[in-house]
Amino acid sequence: MSGTTRLVVVGNGPVSHQFLETLVESGKADQFSITVFGEEPRPAYDRVHLTAWFETRKAESLNMVTEGFYESHSMIVHNDKKVSSIDRANKVVSTDCGTTAEYDVLVLGTGSYPFVPPVPGHDRENCFVYRTIEDLEAITEASKNGKIGAVVGGGLLGLEAAKALHDLGIKTHVVEFAPRLMAVQVDDGGGKLLRKKIEDLGVSVHTGKNTQQIIDGDNTTHKMCFADGEELETDLIVFSAGIRPQDALARQSELDIGERGGIVINNNCQTSDPSIYAIGECALWNGRIFGLIAPGNEMARVAADHILGGAEDKQFLGADMSTKLKLMGVDVASIGDAHANTPGAKCYTFIDEQLEVYKKLVVNEDASKLLGAVLIGDADDYGTLLQYALNGIELPEHPEAMILPSLDGTAAAGLGVDALPEGAQICSCNNVTKGDLCSAIAEGTHTLGDLKACTKAATSCGGCSALVGQVLNAELAKLGLEVNTDLCEHFPYTRQEIYHLVRVGKIKSFKELLEKHGKGHGCDICKPTAASILASCWNDYILEAEHAGLQDTNDRMLANMQKNGTYSIVPRVAGGEITPEKLIVLGEVGKKYNLYTKITGGQRIDLFGATVDQLPVIWKELVDAGFESGHAYGKSLRTVKSCVGSTWCRYGVQDSVGAAIDIENRYKGLRSPHKLKMAVSGCTRECAEAQSKDVGVIATEKGWNLYVCGNGGMKPRHADLFASDIDTETLIKYIDRFLMFYVRTADRLQRTSVWMDNLEGGLEYLQNVIINDSLGIAEELEAEMAHVIGTYQCEWKTTIENEDKVKMFRSFVNSDSGDSNVVFVQERGQIRPATDEERELGKDLIAVA
Amino acid sequence: MTDIFKKEDNMNWTAVCSTNDIPPNAGVCALVDGKQIAIFKIDNAVFALDNFDPFSGANVLSRGIVGSLEGELVVASPIYKQHFALATGRCIEDENESIAAYNVKLDGDTVLIAAEAQAAA
Ligand code: SRM
Ligand SMILES: Cc1cc2nc3c(=O)[nH]c(=O)nc-3n(C[C@H](O)[C@H](O)[C@H](O)COP(=O)(O)OP(=O)(O)OC[C@H]3O[C@@H](n4cnc5c(N)ncnc54)[C@H](O)[C@@H]3O)c2cc1C
Ligand code: SF4
Ligand code: FES
Numbered sequence: 001m002s003g004t005t006r007l008v009v010v011g012n013g014p015v016s017h018q019f020l021e022t023l024v025e026s027g028k029a030d031q032f033s034i035t036v037f038g039e040e041p042r043p044a045y046d047r048v049h050l051t052a053w054f055e056t057r058k059a060e061s062l063n064m065v066t067e068g069f070y071e072s073h074s075m076i077v078h079n080d081k082k083v084s085s086i087d088r089a090n091k092v093v094s095t096d097c098g099t100t101a102e103y104d105v106l107v108l109g110t111g112s113y114p115f116v117p118p119v120p121g122h123d124r125e126n127c128f129v130y131r132t133i134e135d136l137e138a139i140t141e142a143s144k145n146g147k148i149g150a151v152v153g154g155g156l157l158g159l160e161a162a163k164a165l166h167d168l169g170i171k172t173h174v175v176e177f178a179p180r181l182m183a184v185q186v187d188d189g190g191g192k193l194l195r196k197k198i199e200d201l202g203v204s205v206h207t208g209k210n211t212q213q214i215i216d217g218d219n220t221t222h223k224m225c226f227a228d229g230e231e232l233e234t235d236l237i238v239f240s241a242g243i244r245p246q247d248a249l250a251r252q253s254e255l256d257i258g259e260r261g262g263i264v265i266n267n268n269c270q271t272s273d274p275s276i277y278a279i280g281e282c283a284l285w286n287g288r289i290f291g292l293i294a295p296g297n298e299m300a301r302v303a304a305d306h307i308l309g310g311a312e313d314k315q316f317l318g319a320d321m322s323t324k325l326k327l328m329g330v331d332v333a334s335i336g337d338a339h340a341n342t343p344g345a346k347c348y349t350f351i352d353e354q355l356e357v358y359k360k361l362v363v364n365e366d367a368s369k370l371l372g373a374v375l376i377g378d379a380d381d382y383g384t385l386l387q388y389a390l391n392g393i394e395l396p397e398h399p400e401a402m403i404l405p406s407l408d409g410t411a412a413a414g415l416g417v418d419a420l421p422e423g424a425q426i427c428s429c430n431n432v433t434k435g436d437l438c439s440a441i442a443e444g445t446h447t448l449g450d451l452k453a454c455t456k457a458a459t460s461c462g463g464c465s466a467l468v469g470q471v472l473n474a475e476l477a478k479l480g481l482e483v484n485t486d487l488c489e490h491f492p493y494t495r496q497e498i499y500h501l502v503r504v505g506k507i508k509s510f511k512e513l514l515e516k517h518g519k520g521h522g523c524d525i526c527k528p529t530a531a532s533i534l535a536s537c538w539n540d541y542i543l544e545a546e547h548a549g550l551q552d553t554n555d556r557m558l559a560n561m562q563k564n565g566t567y568s569i570v571p572r573v574a575g576g577e578i579t580p581e582k583l584i585v586l587g588e589v590g591k592k593y594n595l596y597t598k599i600t601g602g603q604r605i606d607l608f609g610a611t612v613d614q615l616p617v618i619w620k621e622l623v624d625a626g627f628e629s630g631h632a633y634g635k636s637l638r639t640v641k642s643c644v645g646s647t648w649c650r651y652g653v654q655d656s657v658g659a660a661i662d663i664e665n666r667y668k669g670l671r672s673p674h675k676l677k678m679a680v681s682g683c684t685r686e687c688a689e690a691q692s693k694d695v696g697v698i699a700t701e702k703g704w705n706l707y708v709c710g711n712g713g714m715k716p717r718h719a720d721l722f723a724s725d726i727d728t729e730t731l732i733k734y735i736d737r738f739l740m741f742y743v744r745t746a747d748r749l750q751r752t753s754v755w756m757d758n759l760e761g762g763l764e765y766l767q768n769v770i771i772n773d774s775l776g777i778a779e780e781l782e783a784e785m786a787h788v789i790g791t792y793q794c795e796w797k798t799t800i801e802n803e804d805k806v807k808m809f810r811s812f813v814n815s816d817s818g819d820s821n822v823v824f825v826q827e828r829g830q831i832r833p834a835t836d837e838e839r840e841l842g843k844d845l846i847a848v849a
Numbered sequence: 850m851t852d853i854f855k856k857e858d859n860m861n862w863t864a865v866c867s868t869n870d871i872p873p874n875a876g877v878c879a880l881v882d883g884k885q886i887a888i889f890k891i892d893n894a895v896f897a898l899d900n901f902d903p904f905s906g907a908n909v910l911s912r913g914i915v916g917s918l919e920g921e922l923v924v925a926s927p928i929y930k931q932h933f934a935l936a937t938g939r940c941i942e943d944e945n946e947s948i949a950a951y952n953v954k955l956d957g958d959t960v961l962i963a964a965e966a967q968a969a970a
Contacts, residue, residue, distance in 0.1 A: 489918070489919065490916075490917075520916070520917040520920070521874075521891065521915070521916045521917035521922065522874075522916045522917070523914070523916035523917065523918060523923075523925070524913070524914040524916060524925035524930060524932075526916075527914050527916060528914070545872055545873055546873065548872045548873075548875060549872050549873060549874040549875030549914070549915065550914070551914075552914070552927075553912070553913075553927035553928070556912055556927070557912065561909070561912075561927055561928065563905060563907065563928070564906075564907050565905075565907035565908055565909045565928075807870070808872065810877075811878065812877075812878050812879055812880040812885075813865060813866040813870050813871070813877040813878065813879050813888070814865045814866055814879045814880060814881075815879075815880040817880065819885070819908050821885075821901075821907070821908050836906070
C-alpha cells in the first residue's frame with residue numbers, strides 16, 4: 001500500500017538510489033507514494049565502477065537495484081524521461097513528453113555533467129565524454145576504426161578514461177592544461193612520479209597544453225592544435241576536463257544557485273524552497289560541490305532522515321575528500337590538505353626513484369597532528385594515515401617514521417586499530433564506523449566475507465578493506481574469540497601451516513607428520529587433509545598402503561559413493577569432446593553391467609550403481625578402450641567445460657575446445673584444497689559459462705581473458721577478470737602459478753571463491769603475486785606444478801594393473817558374494833536405488849548379489 | 850598380540866582373514882553367518898563393528914576413516930560422517946543410534962570373529 005505523502009525524486013543516479021534505499025531501510029517507505037524520474041534509459045547503476053563495464057560490456061553488471069525493489073514499495077519509476085520543469089507554486093514537475101507528477105516533497109538528485117571546453121571543433125564526430133554507459137558504448141565502437149585516442153584532462157577521471165582507451169588497444173595520449181597530472185590531489189613531486197609511471201605503460205602525457213582548436217587531421221580524423229604551436233593527430237577525443245553540477249531545473253525554477261553553479265543546500269540538504277531537497281553532485285553546501293560518492297551518500301541519508309521527521313537528527317556537515325585509487329595499475333592516495341595550504345603546515349617527503357614510490361606527510365606547526373598526505377606507488381598506509389587525520393590522533397614523536405621504509409625489517413610505525421575511537425569512520429562510502437563493525441563481530445560475524453555482507457563495509461570503493469580486516473582480527477582477539485584455526489584436535493596448525501611443514505620438512509607420510517607435529521591417531525578431518533597435501537606435494541599413487549586409509553569416502557575407492565553404498569563411474573572426457581567410438585564403449589559398458597547413465601552438469605557421462613567389486617572390472621574395460629579416471633571423486637580438477645568455439649561456431653574467435661582439452665590434460669590429477677572447475681569459451685557470448693568457474697578463460701580477438709575465483713553451487717560468485725588479451729603461453733603460466741598459490745595457502749575445503757573473499761588485499765594482491773611476482777615465488781610455483789604434471793598417472797590404470805590393489809575392492813574380505821542389501825527398481829528404462837517402502841513391498845526388486 | 854575382550858569361553862569363533870588383508874589403520878568387511886561385520890586394524894589392535902550405518906541405511910562403515918576423538922578410537926561413517934567408538938559401537942553424535950560391537954581376536958596373523966554381539970555394548 002502506498003502512503004499519502006507524495007514524494008518525487010528527479011534523477012536516478014547512485015545518490016538518488018541511496019536515498020530510496022535509506023527510506024526503505026527505515027521501514028517507513030510506505031508512508032509515501034514515490035515517483036522517480038531518470039533521464040537515462042535504465043535505473044540506477046554504479047557510476048563509480050563505470051569502467052568495469054568493459055569487463056563484461058553488459059549494463060546489467062553495474063545495476064544497483066535489487067529485484068523487486070521498486071515493486072515491493074509501489075514506486076513508480078520513469079526511465080528515459082527528463083524532467084523539464086518544476087512548477088513550485090502548484091508543486092508539480094513535468095517532463096518533455098508531458099508526464100507530470102505532483103509532489104509534497106521533491107528531491108533533486110540530478111548529479112553533474114562533464115565540462116567540455118568550448119574550443120572550436122569540440123563538437124566534431126568521435127568526440128566523447130566519459131560519464132554514462134552509452135558514452136562507453138560509443139567510445140568502444142569508435143575505437144574499432146581508430147588507432148589513436150586523446151583524453152583531454154589529466155585528473156582522476158581523465159586517467160581512468162585513458163586507461164580504458166589503452167585497454168581498447170589504441171595508442172593513448174593524455175592532454176592536461178595544468179603543469180602536472182592530478183593537479184587537485186597531488187603536488188609537483190607526486191605528479192612527476194605519476195607521470196613517469198604512466199608513461200612506462202606506453203601512454204603519452206602532455207602537460208601545460210592549452211587546446212585552441214580541433215581541425216581535420218592529416219593522417220587521422222582530428223588534429224588538436226595547442227597554444228604553444230604544437231599539434232597532436234588523433235582519431236578520437238574524450239573530454240574529461242571536470243564536472244559541472246546539473247542545476248538547470250533549479251535555475252529554471254529559481255531556487256538559489258551558487259555563483260559558479262550548484263543548488264544551494266543547508267545542513268538538512270534543503271534548498272531555498274524547504275519542500276525541495278538536493279543531494280549528490282548537483283548540491284552546493286557551504287560553497288562546495290562534492291564530486292565523490294561518499295559525501296553524496298551521506299547527503300542522501302541526511303535528507304531521508306529529515307524527510308522522515310529527523311528522528312536521528314542527522315546533519316550534513318561537509319565531508320572528507322580523501323581518495324585512494326588505483327590508476328592504470330598505480331596506487332594513488334591523497335588525504336586532507338595535500339598541498340599544505342594550512343598556515344604553518346610543514347611537510348615530510350620521501351622519494352624512492354628506484355622503487356618509484358612517493359610519500360608525503362603534511363603536519364601542523366608543532367608536528368603533533370596529521371593534516372594531509374600524498375602517497376603514490378605504495379598506498380598501503382592510506383587507511384592508517386586517514387584515521388590519524390580524521391580523528392586528530394596525536395602523532396608519534398618522529399612522524400617521518402610513518403613513511404620511511406623500515407631497514408631492519410621491523411614493522412613500520414603504524415597505528416594499531418585498537419587506538420581508534422569507536423566513532424571512527426572506517427568505511428566512508430557506506431558510513432560504517434569502527435563501533436558498527438565491533439558490534440557485528442560481537443554478534444557473531446566472524447569472517448571478513450560475512451562482515452562485509454552484514455555491514456556493507458568495503459563493498460563500494462574497497463579502499464577500506466585492509467582496515468576492516470584489521471578491525472576484525474583485533475576484535476576477535478580481544479573478545480577472546482580468536483577463531484581457533486587449528487585443523488583439529490590432532491594438529492595445532494592451520495592447513496596452510498601443515499602444507500608448509502610437509503613441503504619444507506619433506507614429509508612423505510601421515511605417520512611421519514603425526515609423529516613430528518601432531519598427536520593421537522588422527523581423524524576424518526586431518527587424514528584427508530594430509531592426504532591431499534601429500535598428493536599436491538609429492539603426487540604418489542593415493543592407494544599406496546600408507547596413504548589408502550587417509551582417503552576420504554570417494555578417494556578411497558576412486559569412485560563416488562552413492563546413498564545405497566554403490567558407486568558411480570565418471571571417466572574423463574577432456575573438454576567434453578568425445579568420439580562416437582568412445583560413446584559406444586560407454587553405452588556398451590553401461591548396458592553390460594546394468595548401470596544407470598546420465599549426462600553430468602560437467603559435460604561428461606556418469607555411470608551409477610556399480611558395487612565395490614564391479615569397479616575394477618568395469619574400469620579395466622574402460623581403460624582398455626582408452627578412458628582415464630575423471631577424478632570426479634577427488635578434491636582435484638573436475639572438468640574443463642568448453643563451447644564449440646571457432647572451429648564450428650560462426651562467432652568463435654579462438655579454438656576453445658582445443659584449449660579446454662589442453663588445460664584439462666595439463667591439470668588432471670592435481671589434488672587441491674577443494675575441487676577445481678574450469679571452462680573455456682570461444683567468444684564473449686560465453687556459452688561455456690567460464691565466469692562461474694574457479695578458472696575461466698574467454699577468447700578475445702587478441703588472445704584470452706583470464707577470470708578467476710568464480711563459483712556455482714550454493715553461494716554463486718562471478719569470477720574476477722584477472723588478465724586481458726594474454727597469449728596462450730602467458731595464460732598457462734598464470735594458471736600454473738594461480739593454482740599452486742591456492743594449493744599452498746587455502747584452507748581445507750575452501751573453494752577459490754571463498755579463498756579470494758578472505759584474501760587480504762583481494763584481487764589486486766593476487767595479481768601482484770601472480771603477475772608481478774611480488775613475493776618472488778613465481779618460479780617455485782611453476783616448478784611445483786611441473787612436478788605434479790610430470791608425475792601424473794591414471795589412478796585407475798595403476799590400480800587394475802596391481803593385483804594387491806584390486807583386492808581392496810572386494811565387498812567382503814572372506815567371500816566373493818555381493819552386498820545383498822543393495823537392491824534396485826526400474827524407472828524410465830534404467831535402474832535406481834529402491835526406496836524403503838519398495839524394499840518392504842518386495843515387488844519388482846532387482847538385486848545385484 | 851592383544852585380546853581385547855574378557856569372556857572367551859563358549860564363543861563361536863570364525864577365522865575371516867589375515868591381518869595383512871587389512872590396510873594399515875583402515876577397515877575391511879567380512880561376511881560371518883550372513884552378517885556383515887566391519888573389521889578395523891589400528892596399529893596392531895583389531896576391532897569389529899556392524900558394517901551397517903544406521904544413518905544412511907547402507908552397509909558401509911568398513912570403508913570409513915578411523916582415528917581418535919578425545920582419546921577414544923572411532924570410525925567415521927563415509928556417508929554422513931557420524932562417529933562410532935571402535936571398542937563399543939557407541940555413536941558419539943547420538944547414543945540412540947549406537948551399533949553392535951563384536952568380539953574379535955588374533956591367532957598369529959589370523960583374525961577371528963565371534964558373530965554374537967558383545968553383551969554390554
Ligand atoms: C554428477 C554431478 C551431477 C550431475 O549429474 O550432473 C554432481 C554430483 C555431485 N556433486 Fe556436484 N555434481 C556435478 C556438477 C556440479 C556443478 C556443475 C559444474 O561443475 O559445472 C556444480 C556447480 C558448480 C561449482 O561447483 O561451482 C556442482 C556443485 C556441487 C557442490 C557445491 C559446491 C560449492 O562450492 O558450493 C557440491 C558440494 C561440495 O562439493 O561440497 C557438490 C557435490 C557433488 C557430489 C560429489 C555430492 C556427493 O558427495 O555425493 C555429487 C557426486 C555424485 C557422483 O557420484 O558423481 N556439487 N556440481 C555433476 C558432475 C560433473 C562432472 O562431470 O564431474
Ligand atoms: C568514470 C567515473 C569514475 C568515478 N570514480 C569514482 C570513485 O572512484 N570514487 C568516488 O567517490 N566517485 C567516483 N565517481 C563519481 C561518482 O560516480 C559520482 O559522485 C556519483 O555518480 C554521483 O551520484 P549522483 O546520483 O549525485 O549523480 P549522477 O551519477 O550524475 O546521477 C544523476 C542522474 O540524474 C539524471 N538526471 C539529471 N537531470 C535530470 C532530469 N532533469 N530529469 C531526469 N533525470 C535527470 C542523470 O541522467 C543521471 O542519471 C566517478 C565517476 C565517473 C564518471
Ligand atoms: S561462446 Fe561464442 S564461440 Fe563459443 S559457442 Fe558460444 S557463441 Fe560460439
Ligand atoms: S571506503 Fe569505500 S568501500 Fe569502504
